[in-house]
Amino acid sequence: MVNKEVNDNTRERILIAAKKVFLLKGMAGARMQDIADEAGINKAMLHYYYRSKEKLFEMIFEEALAQFFPKIVDIIDSGIPLFEKIALFCSEYIDMMLKNTYLPLFVLNEVNKQPEYFKERFWKGKNSLFEKFAAEIAAEIKGRRMKNINPAHLFINMISMCIFPFIAKPLWMMSTNMDELQFRGFMEQRKTEIPKFIIESIKK
Amino acid sequence: MVNKEVNDNTRERILIAAKKVFLLKGMAGARMQDIADEAGINKAMLHYYYRSKEKLFEMIFEEALAQFFPKIVDIIDSGIPLFEKIALFCSEYIDMMLKNTYLPLFVLNEVNKQPEYFKERFWKGKNSLFEKFAAEIAAEIKGRRMKNINPAHLFINMISMCIFPFIAKPLWMMSTNMDELQFRGFMEQRKTEIPKFIIESIKK
DNA sequence: GTCTATAACTCGATAGAC
DNA sequence: GTCTATCGAGTTATAGAC
Numbered sequence: 001m002v003n004k005e006v007n008d009n010t011r012e013r014i015l016i017a018a019k020k021v022f023l024l025k026g027m028a029g030a031r032m033q034d035i036a037d038e039a040g041i042n043k044a045m046l047h048y049y050y051r052s053k054e055k056l057f058e059m060i061f062e063e064a065l066a067q068f069f070p071k072i073v074d075i076i077d078s079g080i081p082l083f084e085k086i087a088l089f090c091s092e093y094i095d096m097m098l099k100n101t102y103l104p105l106f107v108l109n110e111v112n113k114q115p116e117y118f119k120e121r122f123w124k125g126k127n128s129l130f131e132k133f134a135a136e137i138a139a140e141i142k143g144r145r146m147k148n149i150n151p152a153h154l155f156i157n158m159i160s161m162c163i164f165p166f167i168a169k170p171l172w173m174m175s176t177n178m179d180e181l182q183f184r185g186f187m188e189q190r191k192t193e194i195p196k197f198i199i200e201s202i203k204k
Numbered sequence: 205m206v207n208k209e210v211n212d213n214t215r216e217r218i219l220i221a222a223k224k225v226f227l228l229k230g231m232a233g234a235r236m237q238d239i240a241d242e243a244g245i246n247k248a249m250l251h252y253y254y255r256s257k258e259k260l261f262e263m264i265f266e267e268a269l270a271q272f273f274p275k276i277v278d279i280i281d282s283g284i285p286l287f288e289k290i291a292l293f294c295s296e297y298i299d300m301m302l303k304n305t306y307l308p309l310f311v312l313n314e315v316n317k318q319p320e321y322f323k324e325r326f327w328k329g330k331n332s333l334f335e336k337f338a339a340e341i342a343a344e345i346k347g348r349r350m351k352n353i354n355p356a357h358l359f360i361n362m363i364s365m366c367i368f369p370f371i372a373k374p375l376w377m378m379s380t381n382m383d384e385l386q387f388r389g390f391m392e393q394r395k396t397e398i399p400k401f402i403i404e405s406i407k408k
Numbered sequence: 409g410t411c412t413a414t415a416a417c418t419c420g421a422t423a424g425a426c
Numbered sequence: 427g428t429c430t431a432t433c434g435a436g437t438t439a440t441a442g443a444c
Contacts, residue, residue, distance in 0.1 A: 010427080020349065026233075032419070041429095042428075042430080043427060044422080045428065051421095105316055112374055118374075123378055125233055125334035153401070156368070156369055160365045163364075164364035167316075171315055174330075235436090246410075246412085247437095251440075252409075257439090358443095
């Protein structure tokens with residue numbers, strides 16, 4: 001009983017440490033020693049619980065993907081009106097990234113570095129991610145409730161404006177002389193600024 | 205004389221090979237052996253010409269920064285009217301990235317991985333990158349030629365929509381079932397779609 | 409300048425004591 | 427379950443012949 005608890009505790013602490021190190025340094029840059037230090041244990045333990053660096057990485061990557069994607073799908077698949085949907089998406093997605101600043105760059109970087117690995121291992125039956133969204137926009141256009149715009153462009157415009165600032169964060173902070181707190185404030189503003197900017201452009 | 209030419213030739217071939225490998229795999233993921241293979245020579249030559257992996261990386265990184273930045277500054281500092289400036293920026297910048305697909309992710313990733321190193325080594329007196337742009341927008345707003353919008357948001361909206369698709373390229377191609385050629389066509393469209401989208405939103 | 413061989417070192421992984 | 431010690435593969439870097 002006591003062992004079980006200690007076990008779970010260590011297992012969990014390794015995961016937390018690994019997440020921190022992998023998200024900061026990526027698969028290629030992370031060291032098992034860094035993770036062990038961060039977790040306050042020694043290297044052998046990492047292998048005892050997770051066999052190899054790759055297995056440990058997969059755990060973290062899978063968890064990261066689970067955070068990165070479902071939010072998108074859930075909101076887009078919901079039944080609320082398009083303009084509200086856009087506002088909700090931006091707000092929720094930016095909120096999630098404010099709690100996980102390194103998540104977007106980590107995911108996109110690893111997908112770029114090993115696209116085949118990602119495709120086979122993690123990309124199963126997710127082909128039609130934004131088809132529903134595209135159909136909804138087509139309907140709005142046909143009903144003359146918004147301007148004619150290619151849904152693909154609208155979709156990636158929205159995503160770009162939400163995610164990119166987190167990817168360019170250090171560069172952006174240098175360019176604007178923002179500190180951590182000001183950056184967070186800036187992203188808080190964007191929760192409403194982005195929807196406003198989009199809707200202003202597409203409304204009739 | 206002959207030696208000099210051979211020298212230059214090898215030096216140059218190493219740079220080209222190193223650029224390819226570093227941009228694809230990043231500093232942490234790149235191997236000196238990969239670069240040597242790509243250049244069709246052996247590892248010792250790399251050290252003969254560039255001393256160390258880090259020195260070689262700095263060369264490539266510096267060159268990458270030179271491509272990534274000046275285009276922005278030049279156009280933004282030019283005297284053309286704001287709306288044309290936005291159109292020109294998007295077109296030129298996307299064009300540059302179409303020729304260097306991996307450039308944005310490479311630069312932003314390395315800056316994120318080593319922000320201090322970047323700041324000290326490469327960020328000298330570039331603080332006011334978009335101040336001029338902000339001032340110009342402020343003038344337009346005051347002159348009632350466009351809607352009231354925070355210049356910082358407008359600026360990063362524009363940059364985000366141009367750069368992000370390249371960073372999310374593999375994921376985007378999977379989501380939309382695009383092939384390489386279709387992706388290029390899509391980005392060609394965006395050269396005009398993005399300015400249209402922006403101007404539609406801010407014009408009065 | 410270019411190559412082969414190898415030194416020096418880093419890092420993931422394992423053995424074995426407790 | 428946890429630790430120390432160490433192995434062995436892989437990598438950067440150098441020595442030395444040509």
